[in-house]
Amino acid sequence: MMDIDDDDSVSSWSMKSDQMILYRDEEIHVDNDRFLDQHLDSLYEKRSSTRENALSSIIEGFNSDLQHEFVDRKFATLLHQCLNCIKRGSAREISLASHVIGLLALITGPGDKATEIFRESVTPISQALKTGFEASKTCSLLYCLAIITFVGGNEPEETEASMQLMWQVIHPKLGSNVVATKPSMAIITGMVISWSFLLTTMDGQTLDSKTWQGSISYLSTLLEKDDRPLRIAAGESLALIFEIGSLEKFCNEAKGHSNGSHQERRESVHIQGMRSKILNQVRNLAAEAGGKGSIKKDLNRQRNSFRDIMEFIENGYTPETCTKIGGDSLKTFTWSQLIQLNFMKHFLGGGFIKHMQENEFVHEIFDFEPKRKLLDDENLTCIPKRWYKSPNSAMSKTRTQTLNKQRMQSQDRNVGHFAVGFRDE
Template structure:
């Protein structure tokens, strides 16, 4: 696991399957109804045979049998932190899941990719997750370099998670980053004569996965010279016709500012014109100005005819947060109520927010369960006391009312600033 950034710190498989897959998945959804009582107290009991039977089914030749087994196992991994159950099964499960990626249908490969990622999240950082990463990495990268885009989003999520948890050093992390970047920017790929065109959902998934891994880089990899191509292309993606791509690129650029990947230090003991970094400095200053203007425009983009209002509002809110950080160094803040015992999960940086957004999207309904019982998430995030715990109902209402007032004031300020910027743009065009 990339330890340098962790402490400074969803979509589901079914979302990536077409409607023809729904029936076979739902037919096995009752499997886990037998498992739920078993793990209600997260104790390993004699009823482990239910999960063992699902594992046995992964050896079957019939693809539909393996698919249904994967549905049940994914459901179990999402719903419960199965660390006791997998203690002596990690290698076996990893081999079976990777075999399903290699030999199964697109649906089976999607489910198996998700299962490997969930297995890695459950086992946590250490020798087991490192072995999972080493075994899975070649096959995942092979799929990303291929032409079948139907399973790429799931593979990108899987590659991000197994590397995030399992990588021992940045050299291993950079293998995954490079594979993802070749999806984001195909011209940078090894096949010079063939430039692939990926669908917007795949590009958005690649940027999101890439950004998630980017949060783990350490100081010695922050040479601005290495990031010229990346910031230039991300700036281009801010002008994409697809809103999800624009938003994913925006989060990546926010990370660039926070990690200071655009900052160039000029030598103080030599004339500027003789400093070899001077041209890089000028280039990065220009890119900062360009992306800042783009962020400004996207934070107050007009709806237009037929615009998706919800997603448009999400875009405005995201780019307003980025604008606040870039212009005023105002860190993004978010809290998630986990439980009365653990209190609140709090993030207050772009690194943490990118990690939270990725894991929350990936785990979906299972996020709270893992936030409560998965030690890996406790290593990544800070958990604070719920300040309303122990207060009377009236006191809780008063406290939350004050919080809502503060939030409303901030939102009103954001809206006013966005309106002022939009009006300024209109005045300049007159």
């Protein structure tokens, strides 16, 4: 009887303890909502610095908690105030507003809200990309465009249209009122990173060959630039293109009026020539010696990255990585997964761990199930769903699984393919 009484006492205390935790969590959520409401109101202020401070605080709030209740209540208001900041704000305000919109898309996940974010934001972002070439502003706009397209773009044509907008930052369509401006290395790097992130979602067979002819040649020239982050971004982008296949869609067309078979031979020779050139560049960068003023950390990162790229081109082996997320491990096995992971790390910054642990859409992207979530799922009966579950799972799961399957199939097709091609030469 003493044992039973003790058990009942422990059980009673446990229930009271759980209730106390729930009440405390409810108070925290209320405080967070009030905190964000105040900063949302500040976005109506005329002083630019006030709006900038409010945007910074909203970003901090989204990095510390996914804020689903606030997003549910004030989604449309926050989106349109951020779009107003992009239309009229300073470079810093545009950068911050772009980041908030990207976070908003990740928190809502695929669905009607993400589609609205995408469709409402594309035009203001594309217009802002044409006004000045301040690096942090332009890169923030590019990253935002990548995220909202990744989450809210429902059709391949929409994704490819966003990729074209990115490409035009580097290769603008010149008209009578357009002055060619040479973008900085940082902007080119941001464009390549964002473009590659969206390319991970595309099936090579669906790409428009006329749009991307010559892109491999351009990326190859970036390997020769005196900027290591740019070289690495370009190298990983090239590795991704090899992984998804359909190389002819990214190479220059062989000109001439030859018959079909002769034309195909010329195109094949051209593609093999590009492969050989890229492999030689990759080998050199994988073994580059440190020069005067060289930062050892950057040099080692470049060497390691290009050794992985060389191993893939020569033997078809993709790098396997393992990232620690709290007590969990997130593994990648393809270039597509690695590029997506690196983009998320860069975009989320201090909020990366929080999203990896609690954002169900991010879980689906990487097929990642953290132990912390599994433990929480055992206590669902005492925790209201709105406190632990984001409203973004059902729609995205099929789409994400399909994309992952396409990437794995591409990898299987290409294993050993490049090595054979180069040995035949």
